[in-house]
Amino acid sequence: MSTIILAEALSKQFDLAPRAAYGTFRDQLALAVRSPRRWWRRSDTEPLWALRDVSFAIRAGSVTGLIGRNGAGKSTLLKILSRITRPTTGRAVVHGRIASLLEVGTGFHPELSGRHNVFLNGAILGMTRREIAANFDAIVAFADVERFIDTPVKFYSTGMYLRLAFAVAAHLEAEILAVDEVLAVGDLLFQRKCMGKMADVARSGRTVLLVSHNLAAIQTLSDDVLVLDRGRLVGHGPPGETVAQFLDQLQGREGGEASSDLRALPRQSRAHAGLVEGLLNQRPLVASHTLVSGHDLAFELVVDLPEPRRQCFVGINIEDDFGVRLWSLHSHWEIPRFDLQTGAHRVRCRVPVPPLVSGQYHIGLEVGAGTERLDLLERVATLHVVQTGHGGTGETPGREHGYILAPADWSVVSTDGTPVSPEA
Amino acid sequence: MDLTDRQFVRPTIIAADDPSLWASLVELWTFRELLLTLVARELRLRYAQTWVGVAWVALKPLVTMALLWAVFGLAADLPTEGMPRPVFFFSGLMLWFFFSGAITDGKDSLVANADLIRKVYFPRALLPLAIVVARLVDLAIMLVFLAGVMLMSDSTAWPSLPGLAVTVAVLTALSTAVGLLTAAINVRYRDATHVVPVALQLLMFASPIVYSSTLVPATWAWAYALNPLVGLFDGFRAALTGRALDVPSLLLAVVVTLTLLVIAITVFRRLDASFADYV
Structure with missing residues (x-):
């Protein structure tokens, strides 16, 4: 087939602040009086390459x-x-x-x-x-x-x-x-x-x-x-x-700038009190993660309490941008509470993510003992959920339809059993 | 779809450099339908919702004329070049409202359509041009009223139509030049929108609108005549009463207009490439 668009080394440069500064006669005049050389050169704004050497052909x-x-x-x-x-x-x-x-x-x-x-x-x-x-x-x-x-x-x-x-x-x-x-x-x-x-x-x-x-x-x-x-x-x-x-x-990009160290993160009430380290899908937790909807989340957390505690549990939660809690995972819902001595302990949790609607979500962590909350980290990581097709029609509902895409099995047949042809 | 029917059968080359002036003019011509649509939008928006409608166009000079009449007309015996007073005033005001209206709307035509400029390609010059054409429609309506004013004030002389046509044509070219120039500058320097009205105000007093240019002292006449509106307004009035046109002052107006047109086109084409980035 023939080429309809051919791009050869297209580049586009923007001045970073052309509009904000010197966008009026008044400012131009003021600049010309204050510093005539700069006014004449006019190139003191930092250029930004919005596009750099882009070449391609489209059939x-x-x-x-x-x-x-x-x-x-x-x-x-x-x-x-x-x-x-x-x-x-x-x-x-x-x-x-x-x-x-x-x-x-x-x-x-x-x-x-x-x-x-x-x-x-x-x-x-x-x-x-x-x-x-x-x-x-x-x-x-x-x-x-x-x-x-x-x-x-x-x-x-x-x-x-x-x-x-x-x-x-x-x-x-x-x-x-x-x-x-x-x-x-x-x-x-x-x-x-x-x-x-x-x-x-x-x-x-x-x-x-x-x-x-x-x-x-x-x-x-x-x-x-x-x-x-x-x-x-x-x-x-x-x-x-x-x-x-x-x-x-x-x-890859997000992994590079990330950190798995949880100790220095800001806490609501007190300094570090248990959560030490975290990985998500083998990547440093404190980062933004991209996740294909319907895949697993695998958490690996290191907990090190300042003093031994009994009846401990670990919690993980996910909320949206507005702080609406989508779901929580508490270890004691699945396994018995455990007693922790001082020293590092590794906690693992793997969960198949319910197929979430595309968008940005936030992960929070907590450690508790009995009814007491020992450590709480809110919005420690960002999760970008990407849908790559739900059910194969290519349609991807937005947030207005809720958060969860339940994988349902649909069928439509006429009552006498003849199949219905797909929409024309 | 019939491909041969299209203006884009030849490939479009997108590059950094300005297209040739000829190519730009050809392109303007291929977009003439859009120009008419934009003119229609302009007129529709301006008149559709006012019950006075078309009469509104003539109301402005008529009211201004009545005001002037009340203030100056009775007391002063200012010269009116042998024309009936209402004809003298109405013709001057009518031309002025055409010119100042075209500039006032023209200077904002790009900024006001920032949305379009950022999202769709079409020759940007269409926007200020559409304003001038829409104002020409107003002028045509005002001409009808002018004929009425002339009939009522027993103006006996028969107007010279070629003279009227020439002066209106040059005035239109002048409005186009200033409209293009101010519109383009306004995109880069937003306070142009405040400078222009002040300049227009000054220009109004430097033009023979409510007074006759015969009042200007002879020592200053040459400087006065550098204002192209002088030659054009005088010429229009002369043509209106069938008098001979003052060729030197009209020629001077033509030269100034052409010079402004060249400057305007050059500046507009220069800035055209970056309108979408700044607007």
């Missing part, structure tokens, strides 16, 4: 996933390819029109009716009036807002607004569609519609560039995955292994 008709941590340069790359901003050096050759969907609803104006916004938004995204008119009914039907199409969009619910915005974008007839995080939009039903539309787009022979944190969606939809890290292209290949490699990199 026509492929779906390419773009992954990387926040600030890795994904959006900058999309912005360069869709000509929103220019590269500092390097070049790219693009065969065809790129419709960028960096965020849906671009150019929507609250005072204008849904109808006018469709035309305005379509024109901004690069459609001709004829194309919009030809697709108008399909857009309105897709967004499911027929009754309100002549109402100003400021009266729309958030859901309606987003649906209409995505609908316009989804009906763009560009050769290349660049999508950034658009999958996060709307309710589950609409997300499914979007995924379907995306697959249609891909099947229709158009090229799609997909930026998402949703690795499951990336794995399901893409033919090819690019991995960016701090502005550099660090991986390029088929989705399965590239995503896996990306996860490894995440873990």
Whole structure:
């Protein structure tokens, strides 16, 4: 297949503080008076390379996933390819029109009716009036807002607004569609519609560039995955292994800066009182860990009490960003309480993690004796749970559906026993 | 989809350097439909929700004229170049509101659409251009009212249409130049938005809007004529009453306008590459 996008050593440099300082005549004037030389040179801000020597080729008709941590340069790359901003050096050759969907609803104006916004938004995204008119009914039907199409969009619910915005974008007839995080939009039903539309787009022979944190969606939809890290292209290949490699990199990086020493950590009430050392999945505990949903957590803790205690137990808990406790593990629920002498003791705990919804969680630890709490460490480690497909549909529900993805077994058959074909 | 139908059959080259001026102009032309859509948005937002609607456009110069009439018109016998007083005032105010309106909205056109600039590509010049075109529509409406004012005040002379067309065309070019320039500068230096109104205020008094340029002492006439609005406003009024245009002052206005246009285009193209990073 032919190459539709060819990037050659693309780099993009930003001045770190172009906006904050000297963004006004007044400041410029003040600087020019105070220190004319600096004003003339103007290069005292530290440059930041948002993208560095990125080269790749994208085949026509492929779906390419773009992954990387926040600030890795994904959006900058999309912005360069869709000509929103220019590269500092390097070049790219693009065969065809790129419709960028960096965020849906671009150019929507609250005072204008849904109808006018469709035309305005379509024109901004690069459609001709004829194309919009030809697709108008399909857009309105897709967004499911027929009754309100002549109402100003400021009266729309958030859901309606987003649906209409995505609908316009989804009906763009560009050769290349660049999508950034658009999958996060709307309710589950609409997300499914979007995924379907995306697959249609891909099947229709158009090229799609997909930026998402949703690795499951990336794995399901893409033919090819690019991995960016701090502005550099660090991986390029088929989705399965590239995503896996990306996860490894995440873990590796985090492991390096981590520590297993628990003694120096701040305690709520008193100084160190028992918890000495911790490992999670054989990595230093005090770190941020990336975990694929449904895998095991293996804790290894070293406890060294200042004095012998009877009836001891160890607890581990997991909470979300808001401090909502998801679950706790207490050793005495599973094994009898134990007596501890002074000296180090190793406590091991392995637990299959219930399949958690993607997101960030925090681990806390405690040691107790009888009813007394000896040591408590809150939020000692961060857990990034990543879903890589639940049940194989590629759909990954968000937090609004709860925390736990229960692996359920579904079947649908007609009552006379004939199987139901999958959704068209 | 018919690929041959598209403007992008040839590959797009994305690189650091500015595209050629010719390429930019060609691109502007391919985006003409978006320009019209943006103009429609501008007009729709401005007039859709006010019941006065279109009449609102003419109300501003009419009210200002009534005010001036009340304050100056009765007492002073200021010269009006042989025109009926209302015609003199309305024509000056109308042109001024066109020009100052185009600049006032134009300077904010990029910043106000930061959302678009950060997320979608289109020639950025469309935004200030759309403002000028929308203001031209206003001007057309005001011209109709001007005709009414002329009829009511028994203006006997027949206007010279080519003269009117030329002065309006140059004034439009001037508005475009200043609009492009202030819009681009405003992205980098946000206090430009506060400087411009002050400059406009000064310019208003330095232009023959509510007074005739014949009042300016001869020793200062050359400096006064450097303001391109002088030649244009005088020219418009001369054309309105069928008098001969003052060619030297009109030519001076054209030269100043062209110079500003070159500066504006150069600055705009220079800053264009980084609008999305700063806006």
